Structure formats: C-alpha cells, structure tokens
Amino acid sequence: MNTIFYFFIYQISRLPLSVLYLFSDFLFFLLYRVIGYRRNVIRTNLKKSFPEKSEKEIIDIHKKFYANFCDYLIETLKSFSISQEELDKRFTYSNLEVFNEIKSEKRNTMMMCGHIFNWEWFIGTVKSLPALETAAVYHKIRNPFWNKKINDMRARFGTKAIDMKDVLRFMMKAPNDGNLTYLFVADQSPKKSAVHYFIDFLSQRTPVFNGFDKIAQRKEMGVVYCKTEKIKRGYYHTTFIRLQPEGDKFAENEIVHQFFNHLEETIKEHPDNWLWSHKRWKYANL
Structure with missing residues (x-):
C-alpha cells in the first residue's frame, strides 16, 4: 500500500x-x-x-x-521530484562568505534555522557550501517506508540525514576540520523528560533544547543562523549570519539565546511565516 x-x-x-x-x-x-x-x-x-x-x-x-x-x-x-536548477531559481542566498571563513579556520559548521517556511527547501543549499559533507539532523518518522523516502529525497541533493538520537555520537567522533556542515531545525519543543532549560521567547517562558549549545562549544564549531524570508509565492531568500561570542569564547547557553533572539526578530518581521500550529508551549509551566 x-x-x-x-x-x-x-x-x-x-x-x-x-x-x-x-x-x-x-x-x-x-x-x-x-x-x-x-x-x-x-x-x-x-x-x-x-x-x-x-x-x-x-x-x-x-x-x-x-x-x-x-x-x-x-x-x-x-521536493520529491524538484530539480537543482529549479531550486536555485526559487531559493537564493546571501552572505555565503561566512562558510568559507569558518572553513578557513578549520572548524565544522552548525547551521541553525527555525520552522520558517520553507525549511525543507534547504536541501538545495549543499552545492553552495564549501564543506565536503552536509548532514541534516531530523526526528525519525515511525513509518520505516516514509522515513526512508523522505531521507532519500534529501539525499538526492547531497545531504546526509542523521537521526537526532545519533547526532551527539556522530558529531563527537567526527574531526573538527572544516569538512562537515550540520543543519539543525533548532526551535522544536523538547519532550517533557528533556525539559532542562527555559528562555524568554515571544513574550513567554519557553522550554528549549540546549544540547546543540554544548556540542558547538565543546567542539569549537562555527555557528551560523539562517534567516529565511518568503519573497513571494514559491520564492525564498536566506541570509546567513555568523553567531559570535561576546567574549573570547561562547558562555554557557549563549548560542541558545543568540539563536532565539535572531529567530524572534525574523518571526516578528513576518509572523505568518512560522509554524504556529505547533504546540510549542505545552510544557512552559513545568
């Protein structure tokens, strides 16, 4: 079936x-x-x-x-059948120089975006990046057939899919040499058992993941925020913004706060372009 x-x-x-x-x-x-x-x-x-x-x-x-x-x-x-040529026309980018900068420092890159439409079309970004390998972090779909089909869809453009459960082990083992770029859609709501950190986001006390902050700091990775805007129907543009520490190095959870500050600004500019149907704050009162 x-x-x-x-x-x-x-x-x-x-x-x-x-x-x-x-x-x-x-x-x-x-x-x-x-x-x-x-x-x-x-x-x-x-x-x-x-x-x-x-x-x-x-x-x-x-x-x-x-x-x-x-x-x-x-x-x-x-996305199951779209060509690279058509994606290039419909999804454009600016400030790609930050990736060359990070690679020249021999650091891997962590790309961070939110559920801003259309995050799935990031699959076409790979050919524009200097890293040899790009990995997208995802939550595994329960149906094995569709999990494979969706990962195959992303792999057509050169993106390797890594299950969220396996990403920590994968990233800690990989050499930090500038040849890997990771893409995180980083604004998901943590499961109840995984709620450990809260921030003020969109006027509300908000539980967030902070594991990516710990990984980026420990591996001394370069971190890039992906600011995506919908230009018109079927056309998008992403500006890449490198996150920089206020001091010599990122303080604990500084990356979390910088990411969500950028994301909040993006949402406020075009609030209809974020995934509001998500029960984002169901554990806000824990």
Missing part, C-alpha cells in the same frame, strides 16, 4: 508548481474555512506571542499562516 501511495504522490509532485498551487488553494479552503485545523492552538499561540496586537491583526496573521502552511505542504511534496 505504501509503495502504491508513494507512486501516486511522486507523479503528482512532477506537476508544475503553478498547478500544484491550485491544490494549495483548495487545501487552504478546507483547513481554514471548513476544518479549522488547530484553530484554537494557532489563535492562542498568536495572542500570547503578540499581546500588543489587535484582534483584527491576529486574525489576519492567522489567515496568512494557513496560506503559507498549505504552500509549504505542497512545496514539500514537490
């Missing part, structure tokens, strides 16, 4: 994006007008994150979020 469904999905992904966006429009109608997908979660997250905004502004962000979210789903579907 999985194989048949994948064949069907793959054939759909080969359609031009101009056609696929018609599916996105229909999906938007279903999620926003009919189903109200996670409506209460989204509205609550927005109100708590932007207490200064009016009800009208919150509703406007909410509606635009659904449109961007539906585009993201369709664009992720397109």
